[in-house]
Amino acid sequence: MSDRLVLLGSKGGPALRPGGPWPSSSLLEIGGRAIVVDCGLGVTRGLVDAGIGLKALDLIFITHLHSDHVLELGPLIHTAWTAGLATLVTVFGPPGTGHYWQRFCQAMEFDIEIRIADEGRPDIRELVSIEEFGEGQVVEQNGLKVTALRVDHPPVTDCFALRFEHAPKCVVFSADTAFFPPLVDFATGADILVHEAMLEQGIESVVARTGNGARLKEHLLASHSFAGDAGRIASDAGVKRLVLNHLIPADDPGINEADWIAAVRKTWAGDLTIARDGLVVELA
Numbered sequence: 001m002s003d004r005l006v007l008l009g010s011k012g013g014p015a016l017r018p019g020g021p022w023p024s025s026s027l028l029e030i031g032g033r034a035i036v037v038d039c040g041l042g043v044t045r046g047l048v049d050a051g052i053g054l055k056a057l058d059l060i061f062i063t064h065l066h067s068d069h070v071l072e073l074g075p076l077i078h079t080a081w082t083a084g085l086a087t088l089v090t091v092f093g094p095p096g097t098g099h100y101w102q103r104f105c106q107a108m109e110f111d112i113e114i115r116i117a118d119e120g121r122p123d124i125r126e127l128v129s130i131e132e133f134g135e136g137q138v139v140e141q142n143g144l145k146v147t148a149l150r151v152d153h154p155p156v157t158d159c160f161a162l163r164f165e166h167a168p169k170c171v172v173f174s175a176d177t178a179f180f181p182p183l184v185d186f187a188t189g190a191d192i193l194v195h196e197a198m199l200e201q202g203i204e205s206v207v208a209r210t211g212n213g214a215r216l217k218e219h220l221l222a223s224h225s226f227a228g229d230a231g232r233i234a235s236d237a238g239v240k241r242l243v244l245n246h247l248i249p250a251d252d253p254g255i256n257e258a259d260w261i262a263a264v265r266k267t268w269a270g271d272l273t274i275a276r277d278g279l280v281v282e283l284a
């Protein structure tokens, strides 16, 4: 397995529109491990299309509990279970992840009990380990080291950027955040920085299409980064490649890749990827 990053879902926010991209989820294959980062709607389909056997589901990380990052966590594990999962899946998530999982299993109790009794499946509740984490080291295991940094995503306080290291490779995810200078130190020397991004000229149309105008705009400006901000973090951290992800807007016909490139080139001159669903970035 060659090391790679697959952007499964590349849009910011939970809304779906015809032909448009899907909410946030990524696959990171590093040091022989397949790691799922965030489980927005579409993650299961995305993993299957990326060639991942669901029975081999292993490590899942959730950056925060906004629905565009966690809505399909339960359905992903449940689908893997019905596909024959028989080994432990570990989910690392912020405080509240265990509560979500417990309630998901309760919501699916009828199906879970009947499949155990009728099909002789193992108990899904015994196949999943939930590890709630805070800032600092999350896990160190077989050469894989993961650390977390609390970022600035009000009103969510438990939102964490994640740094994945498996020597000599390193990939950092910003999670959802407003411009947050401590990410510079956190991302220093990374091969890839996956940073969320908004495009200034697209905000008005997103707000108009979604409704709830003033409040939504206020949230976007307080809790997310513009493409130029992402470029500043990448430049100051000296990363090898910047991937703009969690794009807002992601499905505006009046905005294309050239607009994103123009916005980020003001602050970032290095290797650049603008995310789209299913895009593979090799970890050279």
Ligand SMILES: [Zn+2]
Residues within 6 Å of the ligand: 012, 013, 024, 066, 068, 069, 176, 246
């Ligand atoms: Zn989000």
Ligand SMILES: [Zn+2]
Residues within 6 Å of the ligand: 064, 066, 153, 176
């Ligand atoms: Zn969020």
